[in-house]
Amino acid sequence: MTSHSAVEISPKPSAHARPGFAKDLLINAPVANPDQTTEEVLQIFTDHAGVAALPVVEGRLPIGLINRNMFMDNLAKPFRREIFARKSCIAFMDKSPLLVDQHTTLQDLSFMAVQAGSKALNDGFIVTDGDDYLGIGTGFDLMRALSSLQAHKNRLVMESIDYASLIQKSYLRPFKQQMKAALGDHFIHWAPRDVVGGDFYHFAQHADGFFAAVIDCTGHGVPGAFMTMIMASTLDHLLDQDSCRDPAGLLGRMNVTVKETLGQFGGAAREDNELQTDDGMDAAFLWCEPQRRRLVYAGARTPLYISAAGEEEVLQLDGDRKGVGYRDTPPDYGWTNQEMRLAEDCCVYATSDGIVDQIGGERRIAFGKKRLKQLIQTHRGQPMARQEAAIIQAFHQYQGQEERRDDVTLLGFRV
Missing domain, CATH: 3.60.40.10 (PPM-type phosphatase domain)
Incomplete structure (x- = not known):
């Protein structure tokens, strides 16, 4: 089995720092490459229970994201695992994930996330340096970072809440559409x-x-x-x-x-008080x-x-x-x-x-x-x-x- 490794990135800023760019939301995450099979990707998800989406990187070029839930649901269908086990993992890859440059501001990133729809919240987004892969960020960390900005700049409070509203509505929109269809x-x-x-x-x-x-x-x-x-x-x-x-x-x-x-x-308090x-x-x-x-x-x-x-x-x-x-x-x-x-x-x-x-x-x-x-x-x-x-x-x-x-x-x- 081809080995997979976590991306080496700098530590997150401290609780007192205010993240202002996409690079500030980078997290450690395993990556896959297009040569890895579906079975190997299944093992990555098994070994990393907290990973919601797996970036696929060819060399240093990010080419897609694999959503855990969609991947597991597909493999649960009859004969899917047997058919795809030894095939490339790209069969289950979203080929158009949200890609953002590391210097993208959080305000611009929030707008891009709204445009991308609910998958930017569920899967997260890929952070790049030019064309090179740097790491991934999550929708939840984006929301938390926006809240930090709101606390420091009153002008951005309402703007960020409005963005959060759009994000919240974009998350619900697919469920509303599925109800209409079903x-x-x-x-x-x-x-x-x-x-x-x-x-x-x-x-x-x-x-x-x-x-x-x-x-x-x-x-x-x-x-x-x-x-x-x-x-x-x-x-x-x-x-x-x-x-x-x-x-x-x-x-x-x-x-x-x-x-x-x-x-x-x-009890009422944790060990860290x-x-x-x-x-x-x-x-x-x-x-x-x-x-x-x-x-x-x-x-x-x-x-x-x-x-x-x-x-x-x-x-x-x-x-x-x-x-x-x-x-x-x-x-x-x-x-x-x-x-x-x-x-x-x-x-x-x-x-x-x-x-x-x-x-x-x-x-x-x-x-x-x-x-x-x-x-x-x-x-x-x-x-x-x-x-x-x-x-x-x-x-x-x-x-x-x-x-x-x-x-x-x-x-x-x-x-």
């Missing part, structure tokens, strides 16, 4: 309280069904947006053809990974097989609502009462899969708590689940787009002059 009558409503938000959603279509998720991270605004990057990256790394069919198991794996990432094991965060996420994960009319749901403090034709009330499936990643959630906590068969003409809904927790009305109390279910039942016979409009209009009317409390994400589809 689902018939459906809607997805995503409305951050501020320019960026702590809610996001995920969708993945497979031959026999689809995986969908509505996720509410701690906080809103910029802190919430950073949490979405951590959670989205974790979900991208863990989600595969098997885990999407086991929503409860996927929540458990995310819980452990998030706790490790945020250092949320043990830095205070622990108490951050995490609430979520509704579901696997649906429309042909079999089978639904598997697991929730972390996020319910699922089902409205069937002819039924007088909306069915509410409550998730488990623990969120993902928080300090009081045990590492071995097990969420529960709830499986059911959907009747003909069922409407399924999942929402973050931004709707039900909103204060409003004459009594200035929460909107509540009961009011949401009444709206669903009243409008369930209408196309999903009209249902979305009716629910959101009622929500805004109820809110009135009250301040928005949180981000709002609402998913609905008819089976």
Whole structure:
């Protein structure tokens, strides 16, 4: 087997330094070359569990990136591993990754990342010196570096947040497009309280069904947006053809990974005397097989609502009462899969708590689940787009002059 080596680069700047160029985001990462086989690349990914994308370099010339999840999903298909095992790894390579010169400013880099779309967030970007390969950077480090710039220059704060908003929207756009292609009558409503938000959603279509998720991270605004990057990256790394069919198991794996990432094991402070965060996420994960009319749901403090034709009330499936990643959630906590068969003409809904927790009305109390279910039942016979409009209009009317409390994400589809 051809050996692979980590790229030799200078250490990252200290926490007090302000990275200003693409070269400041370089990280150590293994590389592949076009002579290496698919089997050898699989071994690299196996040996480096934290690597989300593998650069392919010919001599000193970067020629592409291999995305871990796409690579693993392709090899999981019947006979793919046998067919491609001894063939060049370039068969699974993105031949047009985001390439940036080391002297590119972070402001320009953020704009380039928006133009490149979600792959710049999932795969990262390649940093070059002229045509020569230097290393790679990650979308998360780019977001973190932008935050550092925001803290030092007030003028760049809003510019960077606007860029972050574009990045966040570009990450969600492919899922919205996949929903449109895979689902018939459906809607997805995503409305951050501020320019960026702590809610996001995920969708993945497979031959026999689809995986969908509505996720509410701690906080809103910029802190919430950073949490979405951590959670989205974790979900991208863990989600595969098997885990999407086991929503409860996927929540458990995310819980452990998030706790490790945020250092949320043990007491109130770490050994280095830095205070622990108490951050995490609430979520509704579901696997649906429309042909079999089978639904598997697991929730972390996020319910699922089902409205069937002819039924007088909306069915509410409550998730488990623990969120993902928080300090009081045990590492071995097990969420529960709830499986059911959907009747003909069922409407399924999942929402973050931004709707039900909103204060409003004459009594200035929460909107509540009961009011949401009444709206669903009243409008369930209408196309999903009209249902979305009716629910959101009622929500805004109820809110009135009250301040928005949180981000709002609402998913609905008819089976």
